[in-house]
Amino acid sequence: MGKYDHLSKEELIQKIEKLEADLEKATLTPSASDNEREMRQSQHTINFLNILMDTILSNVFVEIMVKDIFNGFRYIYFNKAAEEFMGAKAANILGKTDFELFPDSRRAHEIRTEDYHTIKTGRMVKEMAEYEKPNGEVSIVNIVRLLITNPDPGASPLLLVMLSDITKQRRDQLELVRVQEADKMKNAFIANMSHEIRTPLNAIVGFAHLVTETGNASEQRECFSIINKNCDLLLKLINDILDLSKIESGLLNYNVSEVELKDICQEAYVVQSLKMTSDVALLYNSVAMPSVRLWIDPHRVEQVLLNLLSNAIKFTSKGFISLFYEVEDLFVRISVMDTGIGIPEDKLESVFGRFVKLDDFYQGAGLGLSICKMIVEQLGGEIGVRSELGKGSTFWFTLPLLVANKAAMECR
Numbered sequence: 001m002g003k004y005d006h007l008s009k010e011e012l013i014q015k016i017e018k019l020e021a022d023l024e025k026a027t028l029t030p031s032a033s034d035n036e037r038e039m040r041q042s043q044h045t046i047n048f049l050n051i052l053m054d055t056i057l058s059n060v061f062v063e064i065m066v067k068d069i070f071n072g073f074r075y076i077y078f079n080k081a082a083e084e085f086m087g088a089k090a091a092n093i094l095g096k097t098d099f100e101l102f103p104d105s106r107r108a109h110e111i112r113t114e115d116y117h118t119i120k121t122g123r124m125v126k127e128m129a130e131y132e133k134p135n136g137e138v139s140i141v142n143i144v145r146l147l148i149t150n151p152d153p154g155a156s157p158l159l160l161v162m163l164s165d166i167t168k169q170r171r172d173q174l175e176l177v178r179v180q181e182a183d184k185m186k187n188a189f190i191a192n193m194s195h196e197i198r199t200p201l202n203a204i205v206g207f208a209h210l211v212t213e214t215g216n217a218s219e220q221r222e223c224f225s226i227i228n229k230n231c232d233l234l235l236k237l238i239n240d241i242l243d244l245s246k247i248e249s250g251l252l253n254y255n256v257s258e259v260e261l262k263d264i265c266q267e268a269y270v271v272q273s274l275k276m277t278s279d280v281a282l283l284y285n286s287v288a289m290p291s292v293r294l295w296i297d298p299h300r301v302e303q304v305l306l307n308l309l310s311n312a313i314k315f316t317s318k319g320f321i322s323l324f325y326e327v328e329d330l331f332v333r334i335s336v337m338d339t340g341i342g343i344p345e346d347k348l349e350s351v352f353g354r355f356v357k358l359d360d361f362y363q364g365a366g367l368g369l370s371i372c373k374m375i376v377e378q379l380g381g382e383i384g385v386r387s388e389l390g391k392g393s394t395f396w397f398t399l400p401l402l403v404a405n406k407a408a409m410e411c412r
Contacts, residue, residue, distance in 0.1 A: 063163035070156030102134050118145040139167045200230035240367040254297040261292040268305040283322040292332050293402045300375050307368045308336040308395045316340035335396040343387035
């Protein structure tokens, strides 16, 4: 039973008031000098301010850490926010260095280098950076480093480090940017599709009307040819839109089987050879090509090949287009080389982006290469291009050979 448990509330208050009065009398006795009273009052004020400052620093939403430079950069202060951020109690941090705090010495060396830089410049350092914690987690922080010199001669200067975790804010900003970009892409998609669909439709409707008005067989054949060409263009456009939608939603089907690459290339060659003009030769020597077995979706590989060959035909008015492949380690590299108009160097990096058209004069929505990239990457390969303006281009893509490819596709 406690010493004061038998007292009532009123009696307990009176007891506390009496103890406080006795304490004040003992502290301020008539025999105490004015200096002693002032010293006690000053110490009381200092103690109060220390408590106040410690309360403030412990409860602010900024991670505050202080290191003693002359004592091996050991931590001498670690507030509550720093404990929560670092995932460690101050009692386990104080008196330790970063080399004792971080399991990875590489990270400790990085921090020590930053500390030395602050000391060398003598200026406050402010920056936004990625901060790796002892557990390996990385956060985005606003960081301030400041050298605090001690006025006492020979006393160690201190290094003050303040962190503000802005990871959530940055993620929110990036998400907002992503949504805005998606909205722009959606608007661009609608604008592009409206134009691209309208163009072949106008041709189909217009020339279909002309067929009914002319009795000339030659003119009718010409109209039917134009109608047929624009029907093919419209069908390809619709297929591209559907493929893009399926790829993004993860609904594009891949029917894999063991196939011979030579046969896929031969089929694509035969289909596209029908579109060639007399000024351009389409080259593919199936006899010289090695036998390459793939565990893959032949339809999707042919789709990529047909797209690359169609582009080459579209942009090549004379010379040749060559289809070939070569084995490289565990991959096969398939290439389509042409002697066409080539691609400007500043467009090479964006050529596989959506709605990117190398020349606005040519029809198309600019989706074909973007779809090719998505399909090739889904099949476990890479795609790229080499080009020189005015001399031609070589589009290439890689596919894993049978052993690596079969294991990868079976895991999907």
